Amino acid sequence: MIYLGRDVASRTWLWGSPENAYLLLAPPRRGKGVSVIIPNLLDWPGPLVATSTKDDLIVHTAYALRQERPVYVFDPTGFSEWPDPVGWDPVAGCEDPQVAIYRARALNAAAGSSRGIQHADYFQSYNEAIHRCYLHAAAVSGRDIAAVRQWVNKAEGHDAIRSLRESPVAPEWADDLEAIINMHHEAVTNVFSGARRAYDCLADPHVLRACQPGAMAGFVAEHVITERAALFIVGTSGAQASMAPIITALIETIVDVAKRGAARSATRRLSPPLGLFLDECANIAPLPSLPQLVTDGAGQGITTMVVLQSMSQARARWGSDETAALWDGCTVKIVLGGLADTGDTEAVSRMCGDVDIEVHGRSYNALGGLTRTLSHRRVPAFAAGQVRTQRRWHGLLFYEELRPIETALPGWWELQRYRQRVEQAVNGFAMSRAVSAV
Secondary structure, three states: OEEEEEEOOOOOEEEEOOOOOEEEEOOOOOOHHHHHHHHHHHHOOOOEEEEEOOOHHHHHHHHHHOOOOOEEEEOOOOOOOOOOOOEOOOOOOOOOHHHHHHHHHHHHHHHOOOOOOOOHHHHHHHHHHHHHHHHHHHHHOOOOHHHHHHHHHHOOOHHHHHHHHOOOOOOOHHHHHHHHHOOOHHHHHHHHHHHHHHHHHHHOHHHHHHOOOOOOOEOOOHHHHHOOOEEEEEOOOOOHHHHHHHHHHHHHHHHHHHHHHHHHOOOOOOOOOEEEEEOOHHHHOOOOOHHHHHHHOHHHOEEEEEEEOOHHHHHHHHOHHHHHHHHHHOOEEEEEOOOOOHHHHHHHHHHHOEEEEEEEEEEEOOOOOEEEEEEEEEEEOOOHHHHHOOOOOEEEEEEOOOOOEEEEOOOHHHOHHHHHHHHHHHHHHHHHHHHHHO
């Protein structure tokens, strides 16, 4: 179940079904982590993936969750100071052409190399082809992501093409890569300059080390599902743009594993469900499949909570049409106060509907007689200005076809259900830092 606060009017505790997709819309510093995300991480019964640009989710939940399941932290920059972070090899599994294809799509979409430019589809198709060819070539020849980065930076074709020709499953991809490399010099320069953006984060030796096999504790995406594990992914605010391609590819890999597991299940769904809690997802985890995932994921046992600062942030990443699909696909929406985008506040106001209010009037005739009148006027139930000025720790909840609900969302420290476990997690994390500092 998903914790949704407490109905202000009836004082009833509110819970959501894992059969829904969730959208949490809130500007920074409105308490969405401490009032919504942290309680739900502690409650989630199945495997989970949580993203953040800060370490607060790890500090407040990881050691509590560690009492009942494996906990993995993918934090290549070391921001969280987790004692035993894991690495992930983006090349692993790309021997399978299907894996190379969806991983290439994730890398390219998150890099945003073709977003907002003329002939974007042209560059996107070539960039994705470059990624899939090099990833597959590295996988079948026993190379790692460092080799892929080197190939892309140099627009090198000889070694990769030779490896592709020796591929037992996709030798024809050698012709695809050869055709790209043999294009006009200016075209080659343009498509490879876009492709390079997906590997910018690997310029940091710490990130490169985390993405190479054997350099640190390895992580296998399937373990999140098979071990009912919790995976925390941290991309700091300074590195989030360059880290987004690797993080997105990792999450897409886990989603693919979950979908395959669901397809093999007798019920055609994952049980217990996979929870995706994607804080700052437009910045660090812009999954290209997200608009579709929120529509059909719950039916496969994948429950998604998308956390955004504004809908314009989503439009900048996915475009207007895909953002509209994302908005419609999230059948439960929580909107906190402080939104500055008038388009967002007006859209939320319209969702609240209109109400009729009585308007009393009076007038005097020529003889001084008083006439009283009563009329009705239709006004917004919750005006755009009221959406912006909601009280702190309160939000508007839209649950499927139900009327809008004003919900109270206090911080975890005000809820006995969560306070003890969060304090346990905080103390455990503090002790781990003290031990590592010795």
